Amino acid sequence: MPERLQGAGVSPGIGAGPVRTVAGAVPEPDAGARHGGDAAAEKASALAALEAVAADLEARGAQAGELGNTSGMEVLGAQAMMARDPGLADGVSAKVDEGVAAARAVYEAFGVYREMLASAGEYLAARVSDLDDIRDRAVARLLGLPMPGIPESDEPFVLVARDLAPADTALLDPAKVVAFVTEQGGPTSHTAILARTMGVPAVVALPGATALADGTRVLVDGGAGTVQVDPDEAEVAAARGAATARASLLTEAAGPGATKDGHQVPLLANIGGPRDIEGALANGAEGVGLYRTEFLFLDRSEPPTDAEQEAAYRTVLEAFPEGRVVVRTLDAGADKPLAFLPPPGDEPNPALGERGLRMARSYPDVLRAQLAALARAAAGTTAKLEVMAPMVTDADEAASFAAECRTAGIEHPGVMIEVPAAALRAADLAAEVEFFSIGTNDLTQYACAADRQIGGLAAFQDPWRPAVLDLVAMTAGPAAEAGKSCGVCGEAAGDAVLACVLVGLGVTSLSMSAPSLPLVRAALARHTLAECRQAAAAARAARTAKDAKEFARVLLPYLSDLGL
CATH class of the missing domain: 1.10.274.10 (PtsI, HPr-binding domain)
Structure with a gap:
């Protein structure tokens, strides 16, 4: 086995320890098994x-x-x-x-x-x-078989699995599990998102990960996406030393997000509800760039009451009295089915079906109730409430949503740019709404026709692809010309190197998982807007995602200070 294995780094940090693998899969029941008649x-x-x-x-x-x-x-x-x-x-x-x-x-x-x-x-x-x-x-x-799950260990370890179930990942103890590595998954899988939330180093889509024998000592770099087999103590010490130095530098970067020459770039947090406020504030979030309101609606046989919605929204608005709170309206459908919002009919491919705003148009009363609750929640608060619709395709949809918002008393309607058609005609949409927010996860997978959750297609699900960067630029440019803001709320915003490139492309704010905020803030603070623009131009001129990242790094000279 080679000394260094390469996967996809999805949660930065350094973890070293012996490998422990997840318990074996439950065997398939006998295909001919019959019951006794009862x-x-x-x-x-x-x-x-x-x-x-x-x-x-x-x-x-x-x-x-x-x-x-x-x-x-x-x-x-x-x-x-x-x-x-x-x-x-x-x-x-x-x-x-x-x-x-x-x-x-x-x-x-x-x-x-x-x-x-x-x-x-x-x-x-x-x-x-x-x-x-x-x-x-x-x-x-x-x-009557043992339940699959996390192995027991008397010492800190690196967890290795073919894939990790949410039921296990959610309860990982960072004091025991110093990193984890999976053969499957991608940068936007549940495993990756939970890892970033917990601050545990993680590498996914690593071929042959489960071939690592239990007890093998490995060094995991969740930023670089590497797993080094049998490292010596000097190598582990050097990696940890670099991580400690980087942590020290991160504490020095405080205050509002900005480039070295003072170009302001608000750094916001992605949240699922009031419980995420503490982590966002602790990491210096200037506001909320993506409030995923669908989490208020999941696991329910009927929608939350108007009072429940209003209370949840007001709590978040009051937590950021001087900031922005960007709320995404209910993003139902596809992987987030709701018992009280059945799809209108059978959909061979729900991801390309009635989801997001398309679903809302089939259930207009649900959208109107949500908008009314948001308007009431904002009354008397000082945060700037901005409300955006997901899965918007054209200017007519944008105009219709903006009209619904204004009827409800919401002054700042916007749309997510996730559909390539919307990016290509961004100028049309900019005339109808107050702001854009680019969802790079969906934009990338739709642009590349590659399922974002399949590890074998991870190379396509890469926001560094020049074609995706082109779509970002094609969105940010018309927004700026119309005097409208254009943020990014996809996972790409939490990549400290790519964050600099996004700013160079004209993106005006970045929203990410709260633990990613300090590193992005520090990376921006070390580079001027001109350097970010030069890096963005070089990345767009590349032919591959790999080259795009390498070309950009050359023009962002202070990344090495941060261990990047």
Whole structure:
């Protein structure tokens, strides 16, 4: 095995320790397994196992919430919803009626959903691993097998797995798990997002990761995406020394985001609700650049009340009395199905179907209720409320959404730029709204026709691709000409090197997971706007994502100060 393995770094930091691998997968139940004839009892066993799994996931979610891991709590809540899906229960029951034993009935019922998700693209393929985890937990209960999960260890270790289930990732103890490495996943998978939220170094999409033998000592660099096998003590000490020096430099970069020559670039936080406020403030967020309001609606059979919505929105607005709070309206559909908002019909590819604003147009009362709650929440507060719609395609949609906002009393409507068509015609949209926010995760996957959750396609899901940078520039330029702001709220904003390039492309604000804020602030503070523009031009002139990053780095000379 080579000394240094290369994957995709998704959560910066250094971790060194012995490898511990996740417990082996639950075996597939016998395809010919039949029950003894008592279908009612068999159904009861199967459904009880699914409910037990759902309850366990909810309990883990609550524990994650108590530990301050809001993202983990939300992900586990969504998994519990999957386990309790009525359609899944019907599928299990139908299999049992055919004589199939409970464990095999569960396995086959999940298989139907798995095929649908695996072919759906976008967010949904990431849910395949979530679905497999729920299936394996239910099957393990029915067969009396050990539950899959995190291994025990008396010493800090590096966790290695084919993939990590949210149920496990959400409860990782950073004092024990110093880093983790997976063969699958991508930069926008649940594993990656939770790792960044927790501040645990992580590398994903690393071929052959599970071939590392238990006990092998490795050095993980979550920024560079490397795993060094059997490092000597000097190498570990050097890596940790560099990390400590970088941490010291980060503490020196304080205050509002700005380039070295004073060009202001507000640095904002992506949040899922009030529980994320503390982390955002602790890392110096100047406001909120993406409030994912759909997390208020998940795991519910009916929408939150007007009072519940208003209270949640007001809490966030009051936390940033002098800043901006950019709220994304309900982004339902695709991987975020809501029980009270069923899709209008069967969708072969939900990621390209009725989601975001498209779903809202089918349920206008839900959107209007949300906008009204936001307007009431903002009354009497001093934060600047900006409200944006997801999955907007053209100027007519932008104009319609802006009209709905203004009818509700919201003065600053905007749209997310995630669909390439919207980027290509940004000038048309800029005439209708007050601001843009570029969602680089979706923009990249749609531009490259590559599912963002499939590890084998990670090379395509790279915002450094010159074509994606072109789309960013094509959005920021018309926004500036129209006197409108243009932020980035996708994961690309949290890449400290790419953040400098985005500013050079004309992006006016950056929003990211809270732990990424200090490093981005420090990188900007070391470079002038002219240097950022030169780096952006060089990156766009490249032919590959790899070259784009290398060309940009040459023109950003002080990155090495930060270990970049």
